[in-house]
Each structure stands twice: as C-alpha cells, then as structure tokens.
Amino acid sequence: MVEAGIAFGVMNAIGLVAFAAVGALKGSDAGLDLFGVAVLGFLTALGGGTIRDLLVGRIPTSLQSNTEVLFAAAGIALAVALATRVEVDESRKLSSANQNASRSGDGDLMESPAVLLPDAVGLAAFAATGAAVGIEAGLSPFGVVVTATLTGVGGGSLSDLLLARIPAVLREDFYATPAVAGGAVAPPAVAAGLSVGATTLFAAGVVFGLRLGALRYGWRLPTV
Amino acid sequence: MVEAGIAFGVMNAIGLVAFAAVGALKGSDAGLDLFGVAVLGFLTALGGGTIRDLLVGRIPTSLQSNTEVLFAAAGIALAVALATRVEVDESRKLSSANQNASRSGDGDLMESPAVLLPDAVGLAAFAATGAAVGIEAGLSPFGVVVTATLTGVGGGSLSDLLLARIPAVLREDFYATPAVAGGAVAPPAVAAGLSVGATTLFAAGVVFGLRLGALRYGWRLPTV
Amino acid sequence: MVEAGIAFGVMNAIGLVAFAAVGALKGSDAGLDLFGVAVLGFLTALGGGTIRDLLVGRIPTSLQSNTEVLFAAAGIALAVALATRVEVDESRKLSSANQNASRSGDGDLMESPAVLLPDAVGLAAFAATGAAVGIEAGLSPFGVVVTATLTGVGGGSLSDLLLARIPAVLREDFYATPAVAGGAVAPPAVAAGLSVGATTLFAAGVVFGLRLGALRYGWRLPTV
Numbered sequence: 027m028v029e030a031g032i033a034f035g036v037m038n039a040i041g042l043v044a045f046a047a048v049g050a051l052k053g054s055d056a057g058l059d060l061f062g063v064a065v066l067g068f069l070t071a072l073g074g075g076t077i078r079d080l081l082v083g084r085i086p087t088s089l090q091s092n093t094e095v096l097f098a099a100a101g102i103a104l105a106v107a108l109a110t111r112v113e114v115d116e117s118r119k120l121s122s123a124n125q126n127a128s129r130s131g132d133g134d135l136m137e138s139p140a141v142l143l144p145d146a147v148g149l150a151a152f153a154a155t156g157a158a159v160g161i162e163a164g165l166s167p168f169g170v171v172v173t174a175t176l177t178g179v180g181g182g183s184l185s186d187l188l189l190a191r192i193p194a195v196l197r198e199d200f201y202a203t204p205a206v207a208g209g210a211v212a213p214p215a216v217a218a219g220l221s222v223g224a225t226t227l228f229a230a231g232v233v234f235g236l237r238l239g240a241l242r243y244g245w246r247l248p249t250v
Numbered sequence: 251m252v253e254a255g256i257a258f259g260v261m262n263a264i265g266l267v268a269f270a271a272v273g274a275l276k277g278s279d280a281g282l283d284l285f286g287v288a289v290l291g292f293l294t295a296l297g298g299g300t301i302r303d304l305l306v307g308r309i310p311t312s313l314q315s316n317t318e319v320l321f322a323a324a325g326i327a328l329a330v331a332l333a334t335r336v337e338v339d340e341s342r343k344l345s346s347a348n349q350n351a352s353r354s355g356d357g358d359l360m361e362s363p364a365v366l367l368p369d370a371v372g373l374a375a376f377a378a379t380g381a382a383v384g385i386e387a388g389l390s391p392f393g394v395v396v397t398a399t400l401t402g403v404g405g406g407s408l409s410d411l412l413l414a415r416i417p418a419v420l421r422e423d424f425y426a427t428p429a430v431a432g433g434a435v436a437p438p439a440v441a442a443g444l445s446v447g448a449t450t451l452f453a454a455g456v457v458f459g460l461r462l463g464a465l466r467y468g469w470r471l472p473t474v
Numbered sequence: 475m476v477e478a479g480i481a482f483g484v485m486n487a488i489g490l491v492a493f494a495a496v497g498a499l500k501g502s503d504a505g506l507d508l509f510g511v512a513v514l515g516f517l518t519a520l521g522g523g524t525i526r527d528l529l530v531g532r533i534p535t536s537l538q539s540n541t542e543v544l545f546a547a548a549g550i551a552l553a554v555a556l557a558t559r560v561e562v563d564e565s566r567k568l569s570s571a572n573q574n575a576s577r578s579g580d581g582d583l584m585e586s587p588a589v590l591l592p593d594a595v596g597l598a599a600f601a602a603t604g605a606a607v608g609i610e611a612g613l614s615p616f617g618v619v620v621t622a623t624l625t626g627v628g629g630g631s632l633s634d635l636l637l638a639r640i641p642a643v644l645r646e647d648f649y650a651t652p653a654v655a656g657g658a659v660a661p662p663a664v665a666a667g668l669s670v671g672a673t674t675l676f677a678a679g680v681v682f683g684l685r686l687g688a689l690r691y692g693w694r695l696p697t698v
Contacts, residue, residue: 089617
C-alpha cells in the first residue's frame with residue numbers, strides 16, 4: 027500500500043496545480059488584479075478542503091502545512107505566465123485584425139486535454155480524500171457525500187461565487203456527479219470490510235472513471 | 251412537556267419539507283440541472299442550521315443524523331414532481347398561446363397558502379431552535395439573535411447567493427424580522443426564569459405570529 | 475506597553491464604527507430595507523473576524539462579547555442618520571433639477587477623508603489582530619497571511635457577495651495588499667524575537683503606512 031499512498035500523493039499534487047491554474051485563469055479572464063488572481067487560484071485549489079475541515083471541526087490543513095500551498099502557488103505562477111503569453115499573442119493578432127475578439131485563447135485552453143485531464147485527476151483525488159475525512163469523522167452517508175462533493179467542487183464553486191456567477195457545477199456538465207458518486211460508494215465499501223485506505227482508492231477510481239466517461243461521451247444531467 | 255416536544259418535532263419536519271421544496275423549485279426555475287436542484291433543496295432546508303452549528307463549534311447535525319436529510323429529500327422529490335407537472339401543463343398552453351410566457355405556474359405556487367403556511371411554520375421552528383442553541387452555547391443576546399436569524403433565513407439566503415442574487419430577505423418582505431424578534435425575546439425569557447424548552451416554544455410563537463401578521467397585513471420594513 | 479494596548483483598542487473601535495458605517499451605507503445605496511442595512515453594517519464590521527475565528531476553531535468573539543457589537547451598532551446608526559439626511563438634501567435638489575441624478579452624495583462621502591482615514595485605521599487594527607490570532611493558533615506563514623487578510627477585508631467582501639457583486643478588493647485599488655503585507659511581516663518578526671504584542675503593533679504600522687501611501691499616490695496592482 028506504500029505505492030498506493032505515493033500514487034495518491036502524486037494525484038493530489040497534480041490536482042492542486044491544475045485547480046489553482048484553472049482558478050487563476052478564471053480570475054485573469056474576469057479582469058481581476060494580481061491579488062484577485064492569487065485569491066482565486068488559492069481558493070479553487072484549497073477552498074474545498076478548507077470548508078470540509080471546518081465542517082468536521084478541524085483547523086484547515088491548508089493553513090497549517092506548506093506543501094499544499096506550494097503546489098497551488100506553482101499552479102498560479104503557471105497560469106500567470108500563460109495569461110501574459112496569451113495576451114501578448116492576442117495583442118499581435120489584434121493589431122492586424124478584429125478589436126472585439128474575446129480572449130478566446132484562454133477559453134480554448136480550458137477545454138484542452140492539457141487542462142481537462144489533470145483537472146479530472148484532481149477531482150478524483152480531492153473527492154476521495156473528502157470521503158475518507160467524512161468517514162473518519164463518523165458522518166452519516168449523506169455527510170460523507172457532502173464532504174466528498176465539497177472537497178471536489180467546493181473550491182471552484184467559491185471562486186464562481188466571488189465572481190458573482192452561479193457555480194458552473196450547478197447547471198451544466200457532469201462534473202459534480204462523479205464526486206457525489208465517489209462519496210456515495212465509500213460508506214458501503216467500508217461497511218463491506220474495506221479499509222479506509224482501500225476505500226479512498228476505490229472512490230478515486232469511481233470519480234475518475236465517471237469524469238472521463240462524461241468528457242468522452244458528453245454526459246449531462248437532465249434539468250427539471 | 252412531552253406533547254410540546256412532539257409538536258415541535260412536527261413543526262420542524264413540516265419546515266424541512268417546505269424549505270427544501272421552495273429551494274428546489276427556485277433551482278428548477280433558474281434552469282439548474284438535477285444536481286443543482288438537489289443542492290438548492292438541501293441547502294435551503296439544512297444550510298441555516300449548518301452555519302449555526304459551525305458558529306457554536308459543533309459538527310453540523312445535518313451531516314450526522316439521517317432524519318433531517320430524509321425530510322429534506324421528501325421536499326425535493328415533491329418539488330421535482332410539481333416542476334415536471336407545471337412544465338407539462340405549460341407546454342400545452344404554449345402550443346396554443348404566447349411563447350414568451352414566464353413559468354408563472356411556479357411563481358403562483360410560491361405565493362399560495364399551500365407554500366406560505368408550511369414555510370411560516372418552518373421559519374418559526376428553525377428560528378426558535380437557533381435561539382435555543384445560541385442560549386445553550388452561552389452566546390451574548392446579539393449572538394442569540396444571530397443564531398436564531400441564521401437558522402431561520404440562512405439556508406434560503408445561501409441559495410440566493412448560489413444563484414448570484416441578493417438574498418430576498420435583505421430587501422423586501424417581513425420575513426427575517428420575525429426570526430430576529432424570536433431571537434431577541436429568548437434571552438430575556440430565560441433571564442426571567444423560563445426553561446430553555448418553554449423559551450423555545452415562546453420564541454416559536456412570536457415568530458409564527460409576526461410572520462402570519464406580515465402575510466395578512468402586508469407589513470414591510472422601511473428602506474433607509 | 476499598557477499605552478500601546480489602549481492605543482490598539484482605540485484603533486479597533488474606530489475601525490468597527492467606520493467599517494459598520496461603510497457597510498450600512500453600501501446597503502442603503504443598494505436599496506435594502508432596514509434589516510438588510512443592519513446586516514450589511516454588522517457583517518462588514520464583524521464578518522472578517524468571525525470567519526477568522528471559525529478558521530482557528532474558536533467560537534466567534536462577535537457572538538460572545540457586547541463591546542464590538544455596540545461599536546458596530548453606533549456605526550450603523552451614524553450611517554442611517556447620514557443616509558436619511560443625504561436623501562432629504564437630494565430630494566430638494568431633485569425637485570429643481572435632474573430626476574436621474576445618482577445618489578452621488580454617498581459616493582462623494584465614501585471617497586472623503588472623513589471615511590477613508592478611519593477606514594484605514596480599522597484596516598490596520600483588524601489585519602494586525604488577524605495576524606496575531608493566526609500566530610497564536612500556530613498557523614503556517616501562509617495561514618497567518620490568510621487570517622490577517624480575511625480579518626481586514628473579509629467583512630467587506632462578504633457584504634459585496636450579499637449584494638451579488640465581485641468583492642471590490644479583488645479587482646481594484648491597493649486595499650487588500652496592505653493587509654497581506656501586514657500578515658506577511660508578522661511571522662518573521664516573531665521568529666526574530668519580537669513579542670506577539672510588539673509584532674501586532676509593527677504589523678498595524680505596516681498596513682497603515684502602505685494604505686496611506688496607496689491613497690496618497692494612487693498605487694494599484696497590475697492585472698494579468
């Protein structure tokens with residue numbers, strides 16, 4: 027299980043960098059200043075786990091350990107470098123073309139596998155960690171679903187709220203549902219005799235598989 | 251006092267169903283998908299009590315007990331059934347009339363006594379519970395008003411925030427004020443020698459009476 | 475150091491009155507009713523410290539002590555008196571002039587030294603208190619920056635969120651940056667042997683100096 031622990035740590039690190047970069051790019055697209063971009067990056071990467079820790083009565087690890095913060099900072103730095111570059115490219119294009127072009131460079135990037143795959147890895151690692159924390163805190167199955175889902179999508183949703191937008195996960199895409207499923211399978215797995223460690227890996231696999239399926243086949247939930 | 255305890259449990263259950271249904275309908279009206287509708291339903295019913303528990307340093311009961319969750323789920327199911335039905339009715343109307351009709355079916359429903367009365371019962375039960383929790387945690391009178399008000403109107407306000415709207419209670423209607431009053435009467439009642447149980451019932455009566463009066467006579471607070 | 479403690483208490487009181495007044499005026503400008511105006515006033519003054527207390531696992535002092543609440547209430551009362559007065563003045567102007575005039579009276583007031591200076595004092599006192607709380611809770615340097623910044627700008631940002639606006643500090647002005655700097659200098663100061671009390675005063679000085687410089691010279695952060 028040592029290898030599994032290392033694999034999980036790597037997944038978590040990939041997720042922190044990817045989430046922070048996505049959050050920072052979102053802030054840059056919304057015209058925030060450098061402080062706002064950093065806030066959105068850190069919040070997207072660390073916000074979900076922070077709310078989860080509050081819900082189970084712990085002081086958030088994001089405020090105590092330096093490791094998560096460093097990975098998130100790396101993601102923000104990456105995003106700032108990319109945003110600056112896209113802007114330079116676009117001002118070149120703009121001088122010879124349409125002044126009203128949207129900053130489509132970032133939009134394309136957000137839909138590229140270079141962002142979507144690490145993001146799916148992060149979603150799986152975060153939601154599975156959230157499920158494990160909920161189980162260790164003795165929460166009900168509903169509570170475990172809540173901590174899994176919030177850890178997976180809470181940071182991105184907080185970022186959307188700071189931009190005065192309806193969180194994207196509430197209305198489109200099959201993004202939160204894999205996290206919900208990861209949380210839902212965990213209590214039965216533990217009840218069936220799996221260790222919390224094995225349950226975490228199993229939940230991560232469920233989340234990742236469903237998210238990849240959603241990306242591949244364009245799954246969506248119905249509106250009501 | 252056993253009967254009083256049962257009466258209070260019934261009020262709480264009515265409130266959970268009503269709040270969850272109102273939240274889910276709000277999500278459905280805003281075009282959210284099934285996940286978003288469920289989030290708004292659960293958050294409207296359980297969100298106020300969850301924030302209150304965080305403020306007094308407890309792990310939220312909503313994540314530990316199953317009872318509240320089941321009542322909230324019943325309210326969401328009810329709302330989804332209603333929303334689907336209204337939509338069917340409206341598509342019939344639409345085929346013979348104005349394509350731009352708003353989904354007024356839900357709007358009318360929200361203003362009908364079938365929603366407003368159970369909602370007022372829930373407001374009373376929730377605000378009174380919040381006042382009792384604040385008193386038991388040893389908060390100041392201001393703190394008791396905060397826990398009463400947040401328990402009563404916090405879930406609906408969080409739902410409004412998720413929809414990127416100014417919480418309705420901040421600008422219109424006499425809805426939060428009864429909850430404030432319920433919190434404000436509790437510390438003097440306890441100081442005057444009433445038990446916490448009796449104070450809770452008294453506070454619930456104050457909230458319910460003021461809310462009914464507001465509905466009957468159209469009370470409003472002034473703007474400044 | 476007794477005088478320093480008194481000076482700090484005075485700074486805190488000035489900040490509570492100023493923050494509450496600014497929040498209440500913002501609510502009044504947005505057309506909220508009296509409850510909404512009070513919520514925005516209390517939230518702007520007490521919200522940052524409340525989130526900070528939650529993050530370090532304490533029951534918020536704002537719900538336990540009466541002192542902070544009284545200063546905030548004074549700020550709200552001041553704002554309501556001012557808003558009523560401005561409205562009267564403007565209806566006079568309106569009867570002889572343009573019906574579409576914005577309520578520029580409040581806008582001018584917000585930019586006047588009578589608001590900006592006490593607000594800067596409050597920012598310094600709040601951010602420095604937040605840094606001290608973070609250090610005493612054993613947070614990482616990043617955690618101390620978070621508690622300092624949230625204590626300084628969290629209440630105003632929550633108020634902006636309730637008004638469905640992007641928090642002003644995320645995109646303009648050099649307002650959060652002084653709070654970040656105040657948090658950033660605190661852990662090295664303690665590591666260098668300064669007492670927490672002396673560090674708090676030092677951090678407050680850094681915040682106040684940077685904020686005054688920003689007001690005087692129009693500093694801004696770049697967008698990316």
